[in-house]
Amino acid sequence: MTFHPIWPWWIMVPVAGAALIFLAWTSVGSRRRGAEPGACLVPAGLVLLLLLAALRPGVPGGSVRAATADMNVFFVVDTTSSIAAEDYGNGSPRLDGVRQDIMAIAAELAGARFSMITFDSQAVVRMPLTTDTSALGTLTDVLEPQITQYSTGSSVTAARTVLNDRLRAARDSHPERARIVYYLGDGEQTSGKAPEPMRLDASLVNGGAVLGYGTSQGGRMKEKSSYSSDEAAAYIQDRSGGSAGDAVSRIDEETLRGIAAQLGVPYVHRAAGDAAGPMMQSAMPGALKETPDSLEGRTELYWAPALGAFILALWESLRVFRQLRQLRPGKPEARP
Known part of the structure; x- marks a missing residue:
C-alpha cells in the first residue's frame, strides 16, 4: 500500500x-x-x-500513460502557393483541410502546449509554445498562402533549421515532455533542386505524423495579391511551356513519405470528411511509447x-x- x-x-x-x-x-x-x-x-x-x-x-498496480499536458506539439505548415490548390473535397483549397486538422488535433490533445512554424520561401515561427488554444485557433483562421508575386520557388524542408532549433530548446528546457511534430503539406518541391534532408536528431521527435493534402489529378491555384484583399482573383498561370495556361499543383506523396521517414513518424493522406481518429491513432504510438520513466498506476482507496x-x-x-x-x-x- x-x-x-x-x-x-x-x-x-x-x-x-x-x-x-x-x-x-x-x-x-x-x-x-x-x-x-x-x-x-x-x-x-x-x-x-x-x-x-x-x-x-x-x-x-499497472501503468498509466503520460498526461497530455506533458506534450509539446509543433505544427509545421506549408504556406506556399500550392497549398491553395483546389482539390480538397468539392473543389476547396487544401488549406481548408490543413485548418480543420490543426484544430482537430488541438481538441484531441487538450492541455498540451502548441507551437506553429510556417514555411514558403522562408520558415517563420508564427506562435511559440503555449497552452492558449484560442490563440492557436485565431492564428489558424488567418493562415493564408504566400503572396504570389513573392513566390520564387520553395523547398519542402525549408523549416528544418527552425524546427530543429525549436525542438532542441524544448528538450533543453523541459526534457520530460514529449515532443510531437505534425508536418502538414503537399510535398511539392518548386525550388528547382532536390530538397535537403531534415537532419533532425532522432531523440528530438517522440511522435507525430506527416499529413498530406491534394490529389494526383491536382488542382488549380488562385493568385494571392495581398493578405487583406477579398477581391476575386485569377488563377496562377503556367508559362513554363511557352503558352499560358492555368497552373496545376499535384501532391507528391513519395516526397512526403520521405519526410516522414526522416522524422521517424508515419505518413497519413488526408481528404475531406476524414475523421480525426485514424490520424491520431497513427501518430500517437510514437508519442506514447514506453520509456524507463513510465508512470506507475495505483488504485485509490481514500474513499x-x-x-x-x-x-x-x-x-x-x-x-x-x-x-x-x-x-x-x-x-x-x-x-x-
Missing part, C-alpha cells in the same frame, strides 16, 4: 500529532467528568478516519475511510440531536 497525502508530510505530521493529542486530552477530561464509557470512541474514530483519508491510501467518516458523523449527529430533544424544557404546570 502507498500513500499520497493531500498536504506535504511536514504539514500532515504536525496535524496528525495535534489531532491525537486533542483526542487524548478529551478522553481524560471525559473520564474525570464521569462520562459514559466509550463516549469518545465515535469522535476519535471520526478524526482517525479523516486523517487516513487525507493520507490518500492506494494499492499500486473507504471517507465513507466511514461520513457514516460516523451522521451517527454522531443523530445522537446529539436526540440528546438535544431530551433537554427541551417541558410545559409549565398550571397553578390552581
Whole structure:
C-alpha cells in the first residue's frame, strides 16, 4: 500500500500529532467528568478516519500513460502557393483541410502546449509554445498562402533549421515532455533542386505524423495579391511551356513519405470528411511509447475511510440531536 497525502508530510505530521493529542486530552477530561464509557470512541474514530483519508491510501498496480499536458506539439505548415490548390473535397483549397486538422488535433490533445512554424520561401515561427488554444485557433483562421508575386520557388524542408532549433530548446528546457511534430503539406518541391534532408536528431521527435493534402489529378491555384484583399482573383498561370495556361499543383506523396521517414513518424493522406481518429491513432504510438520513466498506476482507496467518516458523523449527529430533544424544557404546570 502507498500513500499520497493531500498536504506535504511536514504539514500532515504536525496535524496528525495535534489531532491525537486533542483526542487524548478529551478522553481524560471525559473520564474525570464521569462520562459514559466509550463516549469518545465515535469522535476519535471520526478524526482517525479523516486523517487516513487525507493520507490518500492506494494499492499500486499497472501503468498509466503520460498526461497530455506533458506534450509539446509543433505544427509545421506549408504556406506556399500550392497549398491553395483546389482539390480538397468539392473543389476547396487544401488549406481548408490543413485548418480543420490543426484544430482537430488541438481538441484531441487538450492541455498540451502548441507551437506553429510556417514555411514558403522562408520558415517563420508564427506562435511559440503555449497552452492558449484560442490563440492557436485565431492564428489558424488567418493562415493564408504566400503572396504570389513573392513566390520564387520553395523547398519542402525549408523549416528544418527552425524546427530543429525549436525542438532542441524544448528538450533543453523541459526534457520530460514529449515532443510531437505534425508536418502538414503537399510535398511539392518548386525550388528547382532536390530538397535537403531534415537532419533532425532522432531523440528530438517522440511522435507525430506527416499529413498530406491534394490529389494526383491536382488542382488549380488562385493568385494571392495581398493578405487583406477579398477581391476575386485569377488563377496562377503556367508559362513554363511557352503558352499560358492555368497552373496545376499535384501532391507528391513519395516526397512526403520521405519526410516522414526522416522524422521517424508515419505518413497519413488526408481528404475531406476524414475523421480525426485514424490520424491520431497513427501518430500517437510514437508519442506514447514506453520509456524507463513510465508512470506507475495505483488504485485509490481514500474513499473507504471517507465513507466511514461520513457514516460516523451522521451517527454522531443523530445522537446529539436526540440528546438535544431530551433537554427541551417541558410545559409549565398550571397553578390552581
